[in-house]
Amino acid sequence: MTSPSAPPPQPPPHSSSPFTPAFSPPPPPPSSHMPSTSSSAPPSPSTSSFSWNSLLRFLAFSPTPKPLNLSLFLFMLLHSSPPPDSRSFSFILKAYAHLFSFRLGSQNHSYILKLGFSSDTFIANSLMHFYITFGLLQLARMLFDDMPNRTQVSWNVMIDGYSITGDYNTTLYVLREMQLQFFMPDVYTVQSLLSASGGLGALSIGIWAHAFLIKRLDSRARIDIMVNNSLVDLYARCGSLSMARQVFEGMPERDVASWNTMILRLASHGRIKECFFAFNVMVKEDNLRPNSITLVALLSACNHGGLVKEGLQYFHLFTDQFGIEARLEHFGCLVNLLARAGLVDEAIDCVQRMPCKPDAVIWRSLLDACWKRRTQVEISESVAFKALESDAEEGDSGVYVLLSKVYASANRWNEVGLVRKLMAEEGIKKEPGCSSLEINGIVHEFVAGDTSHPKSEEIYKKLEEVEKRISVVGYEIDPMEAPLIAGRDEVKRDCLRLHSERLAMAFGLMNMSFGTPMRILKNLRVCGDCHNVTKLISVVYDVEIILRDRLRFHYFKDGSCSCMDYW
Numbered sequence: 001m002t003s004p005s006a007p008p009p010q011p012p013p014h015s016s017s018p019f020t021p022a023f024s025p026p027p028p029p030p031s032s033h034m035p036s037t038s039s040s041a042p043p044s045p046s047t048s049s050f051s052w053n054s055l056l057r058f059l060a061f062s063p064t065p066k067p068l069n070l071s072l073f074l075f076m077l078l079h080s081s082p083p084p085d086s087r088s089f090s091f092i093l094k095a096y097a098h099l100f101s102f103r104l105g106s107q108n109h110s111y112i113l114k115l116g117f118s119s120d121t122f123i124a125n126s127l128m129h130f131y132i133t134f135g136l137l138q139l140a141r142m143l144f145d146d147m148p149n150r151t152q153v154s155w156n157v158m159i160d161g162y163s164i165t166g167d168y169n170t171t172l173y174v175l176r177e178m179q180l181q182f183f184m185p186d187v188y189t190v191q192s193l194l195s196a197s198g199g200l201g202a203l204s205i206g207i208w209a210h211a212f213l214i215k216r217l218d219s220r221a222r223i224d225i226m227v228n229n230s231l232v233d234l235y236a237r238c239g240s241l242s243m244a245r246q247v248f249e250g251m252p253e254r255d256v257a258s259w260n261t262m263i264l265r266l267a268s269h270g271r272i273k274e275c276f277f278a279f280n281v282m283v284k285e286d287n288l289r290p291n292s293i294t295l296v297a298l299l300s301a302c303n304h305g306g307l308v309k310e311g312l313q314y315f316h317l318f319t320d321q322f323g324i325e326a327r328l329e330h331f332g333c334l335v336n337l338l339a340r341a342g343l344v345d346e347a348i349d350c351v352q353r354m355p356c357k358p359d360a361v362i363w364r365s366l367l368d369a370c371w372k373r374r375t376q377v378e379i380s381e382s383v384a385f386k387a388l389e390s391d392a393e394e395g396d397s398g399v400y401v402l403l404s405k406v407y408a409s410a411n412r413w414n415e416v417g418l419v420r421k422l423m424a425e426e427g428i429k430k431e432p433g434c435s436s437l438e439i440n441g442i443v444h445e446f447v448a449g450d451t452s453h454p455k456s457e458e459i460y461k462k463l464e465e466v467e468k469r470i471s472v473v474g475y476e477i478d479p480m481e482a483p484l485i486a487g488r489d490e491v492k493r494d495c496l497r498l499h500s501e502r503l504a505m506a507f508g509l510m511n512m513s514f515g516t517p518m519r520i521l522k523n524l525r526v527c528g529d530c531h532n533v534t535k536l537i538s539v540v541y542d543v544e545i546i547l548r549d550r551l552r553f554h555y556f557k558d559g560s561c562s563c564m565d566y567w
Helices: 047-060 067-078 086-099 102-114 121-133 137-146 152-164 168-180 187-200 203-216 225-237 241-249 256-268 272-284 292-305 308-320 328-340 344-353 360-372 377-390 397-409 413-426 456-472 489-496 500-511 528-540
Strands: 016-018 434-439 442-447 518-522 545-548 553-557
Touching: 086 102, 086 121, 102 121, 121 137, 121 152, 137 152, 152 168, 152 187, 168 187, 187 203, 187 225, 203 225, 225 241, 225 256, 241 256, 256 272, 256 292, 272 292, 292 308, 292 328, 308 328, 328 344, 328 360, 344 360, 344 377, 360 377, 360 397, 377 397, 397 413, 434 500, 442 500, 456 500, 456 528, 500 518, 500 528, 528 545, 528 553
Parallel strands: 518 545
Antiparallel strands: 016 442, 434 442, 434 518, 545 553
């Protein structure tokens, strides 16, 4: 594998965005242009400050750090001689981030400003990490932009911040900016890049990052467990399960996280039996003890396969034999498993007997099952109100959409109209569907009803052609998939045909060579009508379509889907 040539650093004005950062370092600049890193080195501590910092480090990174102990010690340190240095505040900020104590950490920021440490690169890096821990990326970016001198750590913290918050596009552009400033990516940079590539479903960028890892970094990085876990996750999330397996099987050492990643991704691809086999190998051959994440992965596999009996067996196995305490996420998986299998009464009973308070996700999964199973409207309304109460601050549109589907399935159109009116009054808008498709290293993004693409006219002409061809083989609109759209079926058809994945598929049919799988990433669950359309497109155009929605992968080929219409 070879590194690609670097694209221009700025994206074009339309929705097609190049995400192909150059991994080969640029030629060395004149020495006068090299960024200074002198301020990044902490001042040489005296014996006294070293002793203070050693004790502070012990308090900060003890198994059970106490905020009061840290605060009292910092107070003593501030009134000591010599005064605290950059390492003192670095340790304390990491501790407060670990304790998730925003108030105490922000107070320490005030101390830092008062003592004149605001321009210290070492402390600024720690502050950026602290604010990113609390999701305050804008504050971290302000600190980053104001830094007089940046180090490799500074860039890595900022890149990782965008990656962990899901802003994958910015992750790649900041990486490109870093390289233009003559900083060489290291193993931490590559890990963030792998995460961003997996989030975008950009397989070619991930392959280039893997190639850079092999060619540019030392052998220790190539055998690092965390790096290889990231590679397994990348390839699986991009729809290349064979490459994920190749990396996984070639790992010189695997830990519980490695197996959890593999089992979870196998589940998302619908490889249920392989999940069970992997779990048995993990426990019996590798002699690794599973943890709570392993249980989530196995329950997720049972969920995708509708295997209620197996799911209950694993739930009791982990709680009884492995001593795993069932938490909210485990009960959420269990409730979803029962509800999607049509056991709505059992799912409601499980919610009522839960030792923890159910969240909005659990109530939404119940509501979704009520709609699909045409449960009594009164039960659906009760569940919907519970979901809205649990998610009052979020104003989630998903509950309203599901409730509309419940009313529409019962032909109660007045209530459908009332739901639409309530959404308008509350200022709640349905989350727009967004789909992306990577072609030749460029990720093309489409929003539902999008006309911003420079080839929009050709795309819509292609859509008309597609609709004519699939109609010949029996396509009929499912009006139930457009519950918030008033009017006749023709109006609903016009709405459904503008769904983002259909635009992406039309563009793919126009530009991809025959025999190349079409890989599409969607931010929402694929609707039933689009699922049916995609099956028909796969047989009419003889194309394999790999679609990753919010919950799982769908492999469309020869008119059928790997999910067996259970999703």
